[in-house]
Amino acid sequence: MERQKQAYVYALITVLFWSTVASAFKLTLRHLEFHHLLLYAAAVSMTVLFCICLAQGKISLVLQSTRGEVFRSALLGLINPFLYYLILFKAYSLLPAQEAQPLNFTWPIMLVLLSMAVLRQRIGLRSIAAILVCFLGVFVISTRGDLLGFHFSNPLGAFLALSSSLLWATFWIVNVKDRRDEVVKLLLNFSFGFLYTFTLVFLIAPPGRPSWQGIAGAAYVGLFEMGITFILWLKALSLSRTTAEVSHLVYFSPFLSLIVIHFVVGEEIRAATWIGLSLIVGGVLIQELWGRRSMS
Numbered sequence: 001m002e003r004q005k006q007a008y009v010y011a012l013i014t015v016l017f018w019s020t021v022a023s024a025f026k027l028t029l030r031h032l033e034f035h036h037l038l039l040y041a042a043a044v045s046m047t048v049l050f051c052i053c054l055a056q057g058k059i060s061l062v063l064q065s066t067r068g069e070v071f072r073s074a075l076l077g078l079i080n081p082f083l084y085y086l087i088l089f090k091a092y093s094l095l096p097a098q099e100a101q102p103l104n105f106t107w108p109i110m111l112v113l114l115s116m117a118v119l120r121q122r123i124g125l126r127s128i129a130a131i132l133v134c135f136l137g138v139f140v141i142s143t144r145g146d147l148l149g150f151h152f153s154n155p156l157g158a159f160l161a162l163s164s165s166l167l168w169a170t171f172w173i174v175n176v177k178d179r180r181d182e183v184v185k186l187l188l189n190f191s192f193g194f195l196y197t198f199t200l201v202f203l204i205a206p207p208g209r210p211s212w213q214g215i216a217g218a219a220y221v222g223l224f225e226m227g228i229t230f231i232l233w234l235k236a237l238s239l240s241r242t243t244a245e246v247s248h249l250v251y252f253s254p255f256l257s258l259i260v261i262h263f264v265v266g267e268e269i270r271a272a273t274w275i276g277l278s279l280i281v282g283g284v285l286i287q288e289l290w291g292r293r294s295m296s
Helices: 003-028 034-055 059-063 067-094 097-104 107-117 125-142 155-175 182-204 212-239 244-265 271-295
Strands: none
Touching: 003 067, 003 097, 003 212, 003 244, 034 059, 034 067, 034 182, 034 212, 059 182, 067 097, 067 155, 067 182, 097 125, 097 155, 097 244, 097 271, 107 125, 107 155, 107 271, 125 155, 125 271, 182 212, 212 244, 244 271
8 A cells, every 4th residue: 555545544544533522522521520531531541652662662752851841741741631620620520511612622713823922923815804703603613503592501601611622722832842752752742641630639529439431531531632643643644645645634633533423422513513613613614724824
């Protein structure tokens, strides 16, 4: 099989897994508190990443990390997985999955806003249009289509879901400048994230004996949201002729996710959710595609 076809296979497998995680969050939160879910999922992900490092002969790279690299991982681990997933899981505990998932997908637009505020980058009219379209979609989903009534279904849940996307955009800006091996970096980041989570959980609410459904769900999240999928995605990018040839497949994920949410979680997907998600993805595509054309 030629390299580009292999890239598509890895990318499609990753997108399919990503399309199931919103349902996995919601189902697992029926059996675990949101902070306990993060504790168990981070432990699974850390273990998987350690095994991958061991299999690839990269443990020596972990042990050779400089003090500065360890400090950077301590910071990155604080953002992701600790704060990002803590806030995201809380949002899922408050909102239907069909609302939390599209709101979390606004992170590319949050990245543009952060670039303006932090990196002092100037944006054009197309980026402004993308931001407006995207946040119109947020408004449609958060009000469940009742735009004139201006009544939000769960203001705190919506705020947390949007905050998680802001945290992911922040992580992306900090992480993109880190040139270490990706697997090594992930292992260190998740080790710190697990330590933060362990400390928080045992200070405020030590877990009791979890149900097997809770443990199974957390293991699934740790494997296919936090761990293996990232490695598969990196493999797809390394095999592809260009990043763009596989990255556009990501935009299928939120729509596939709604279908999975309907059949697995049992939520009746509202028309406002489809419309709002289409606006959010449309806004992201305006920014991504027009942005590339303007730079070329």
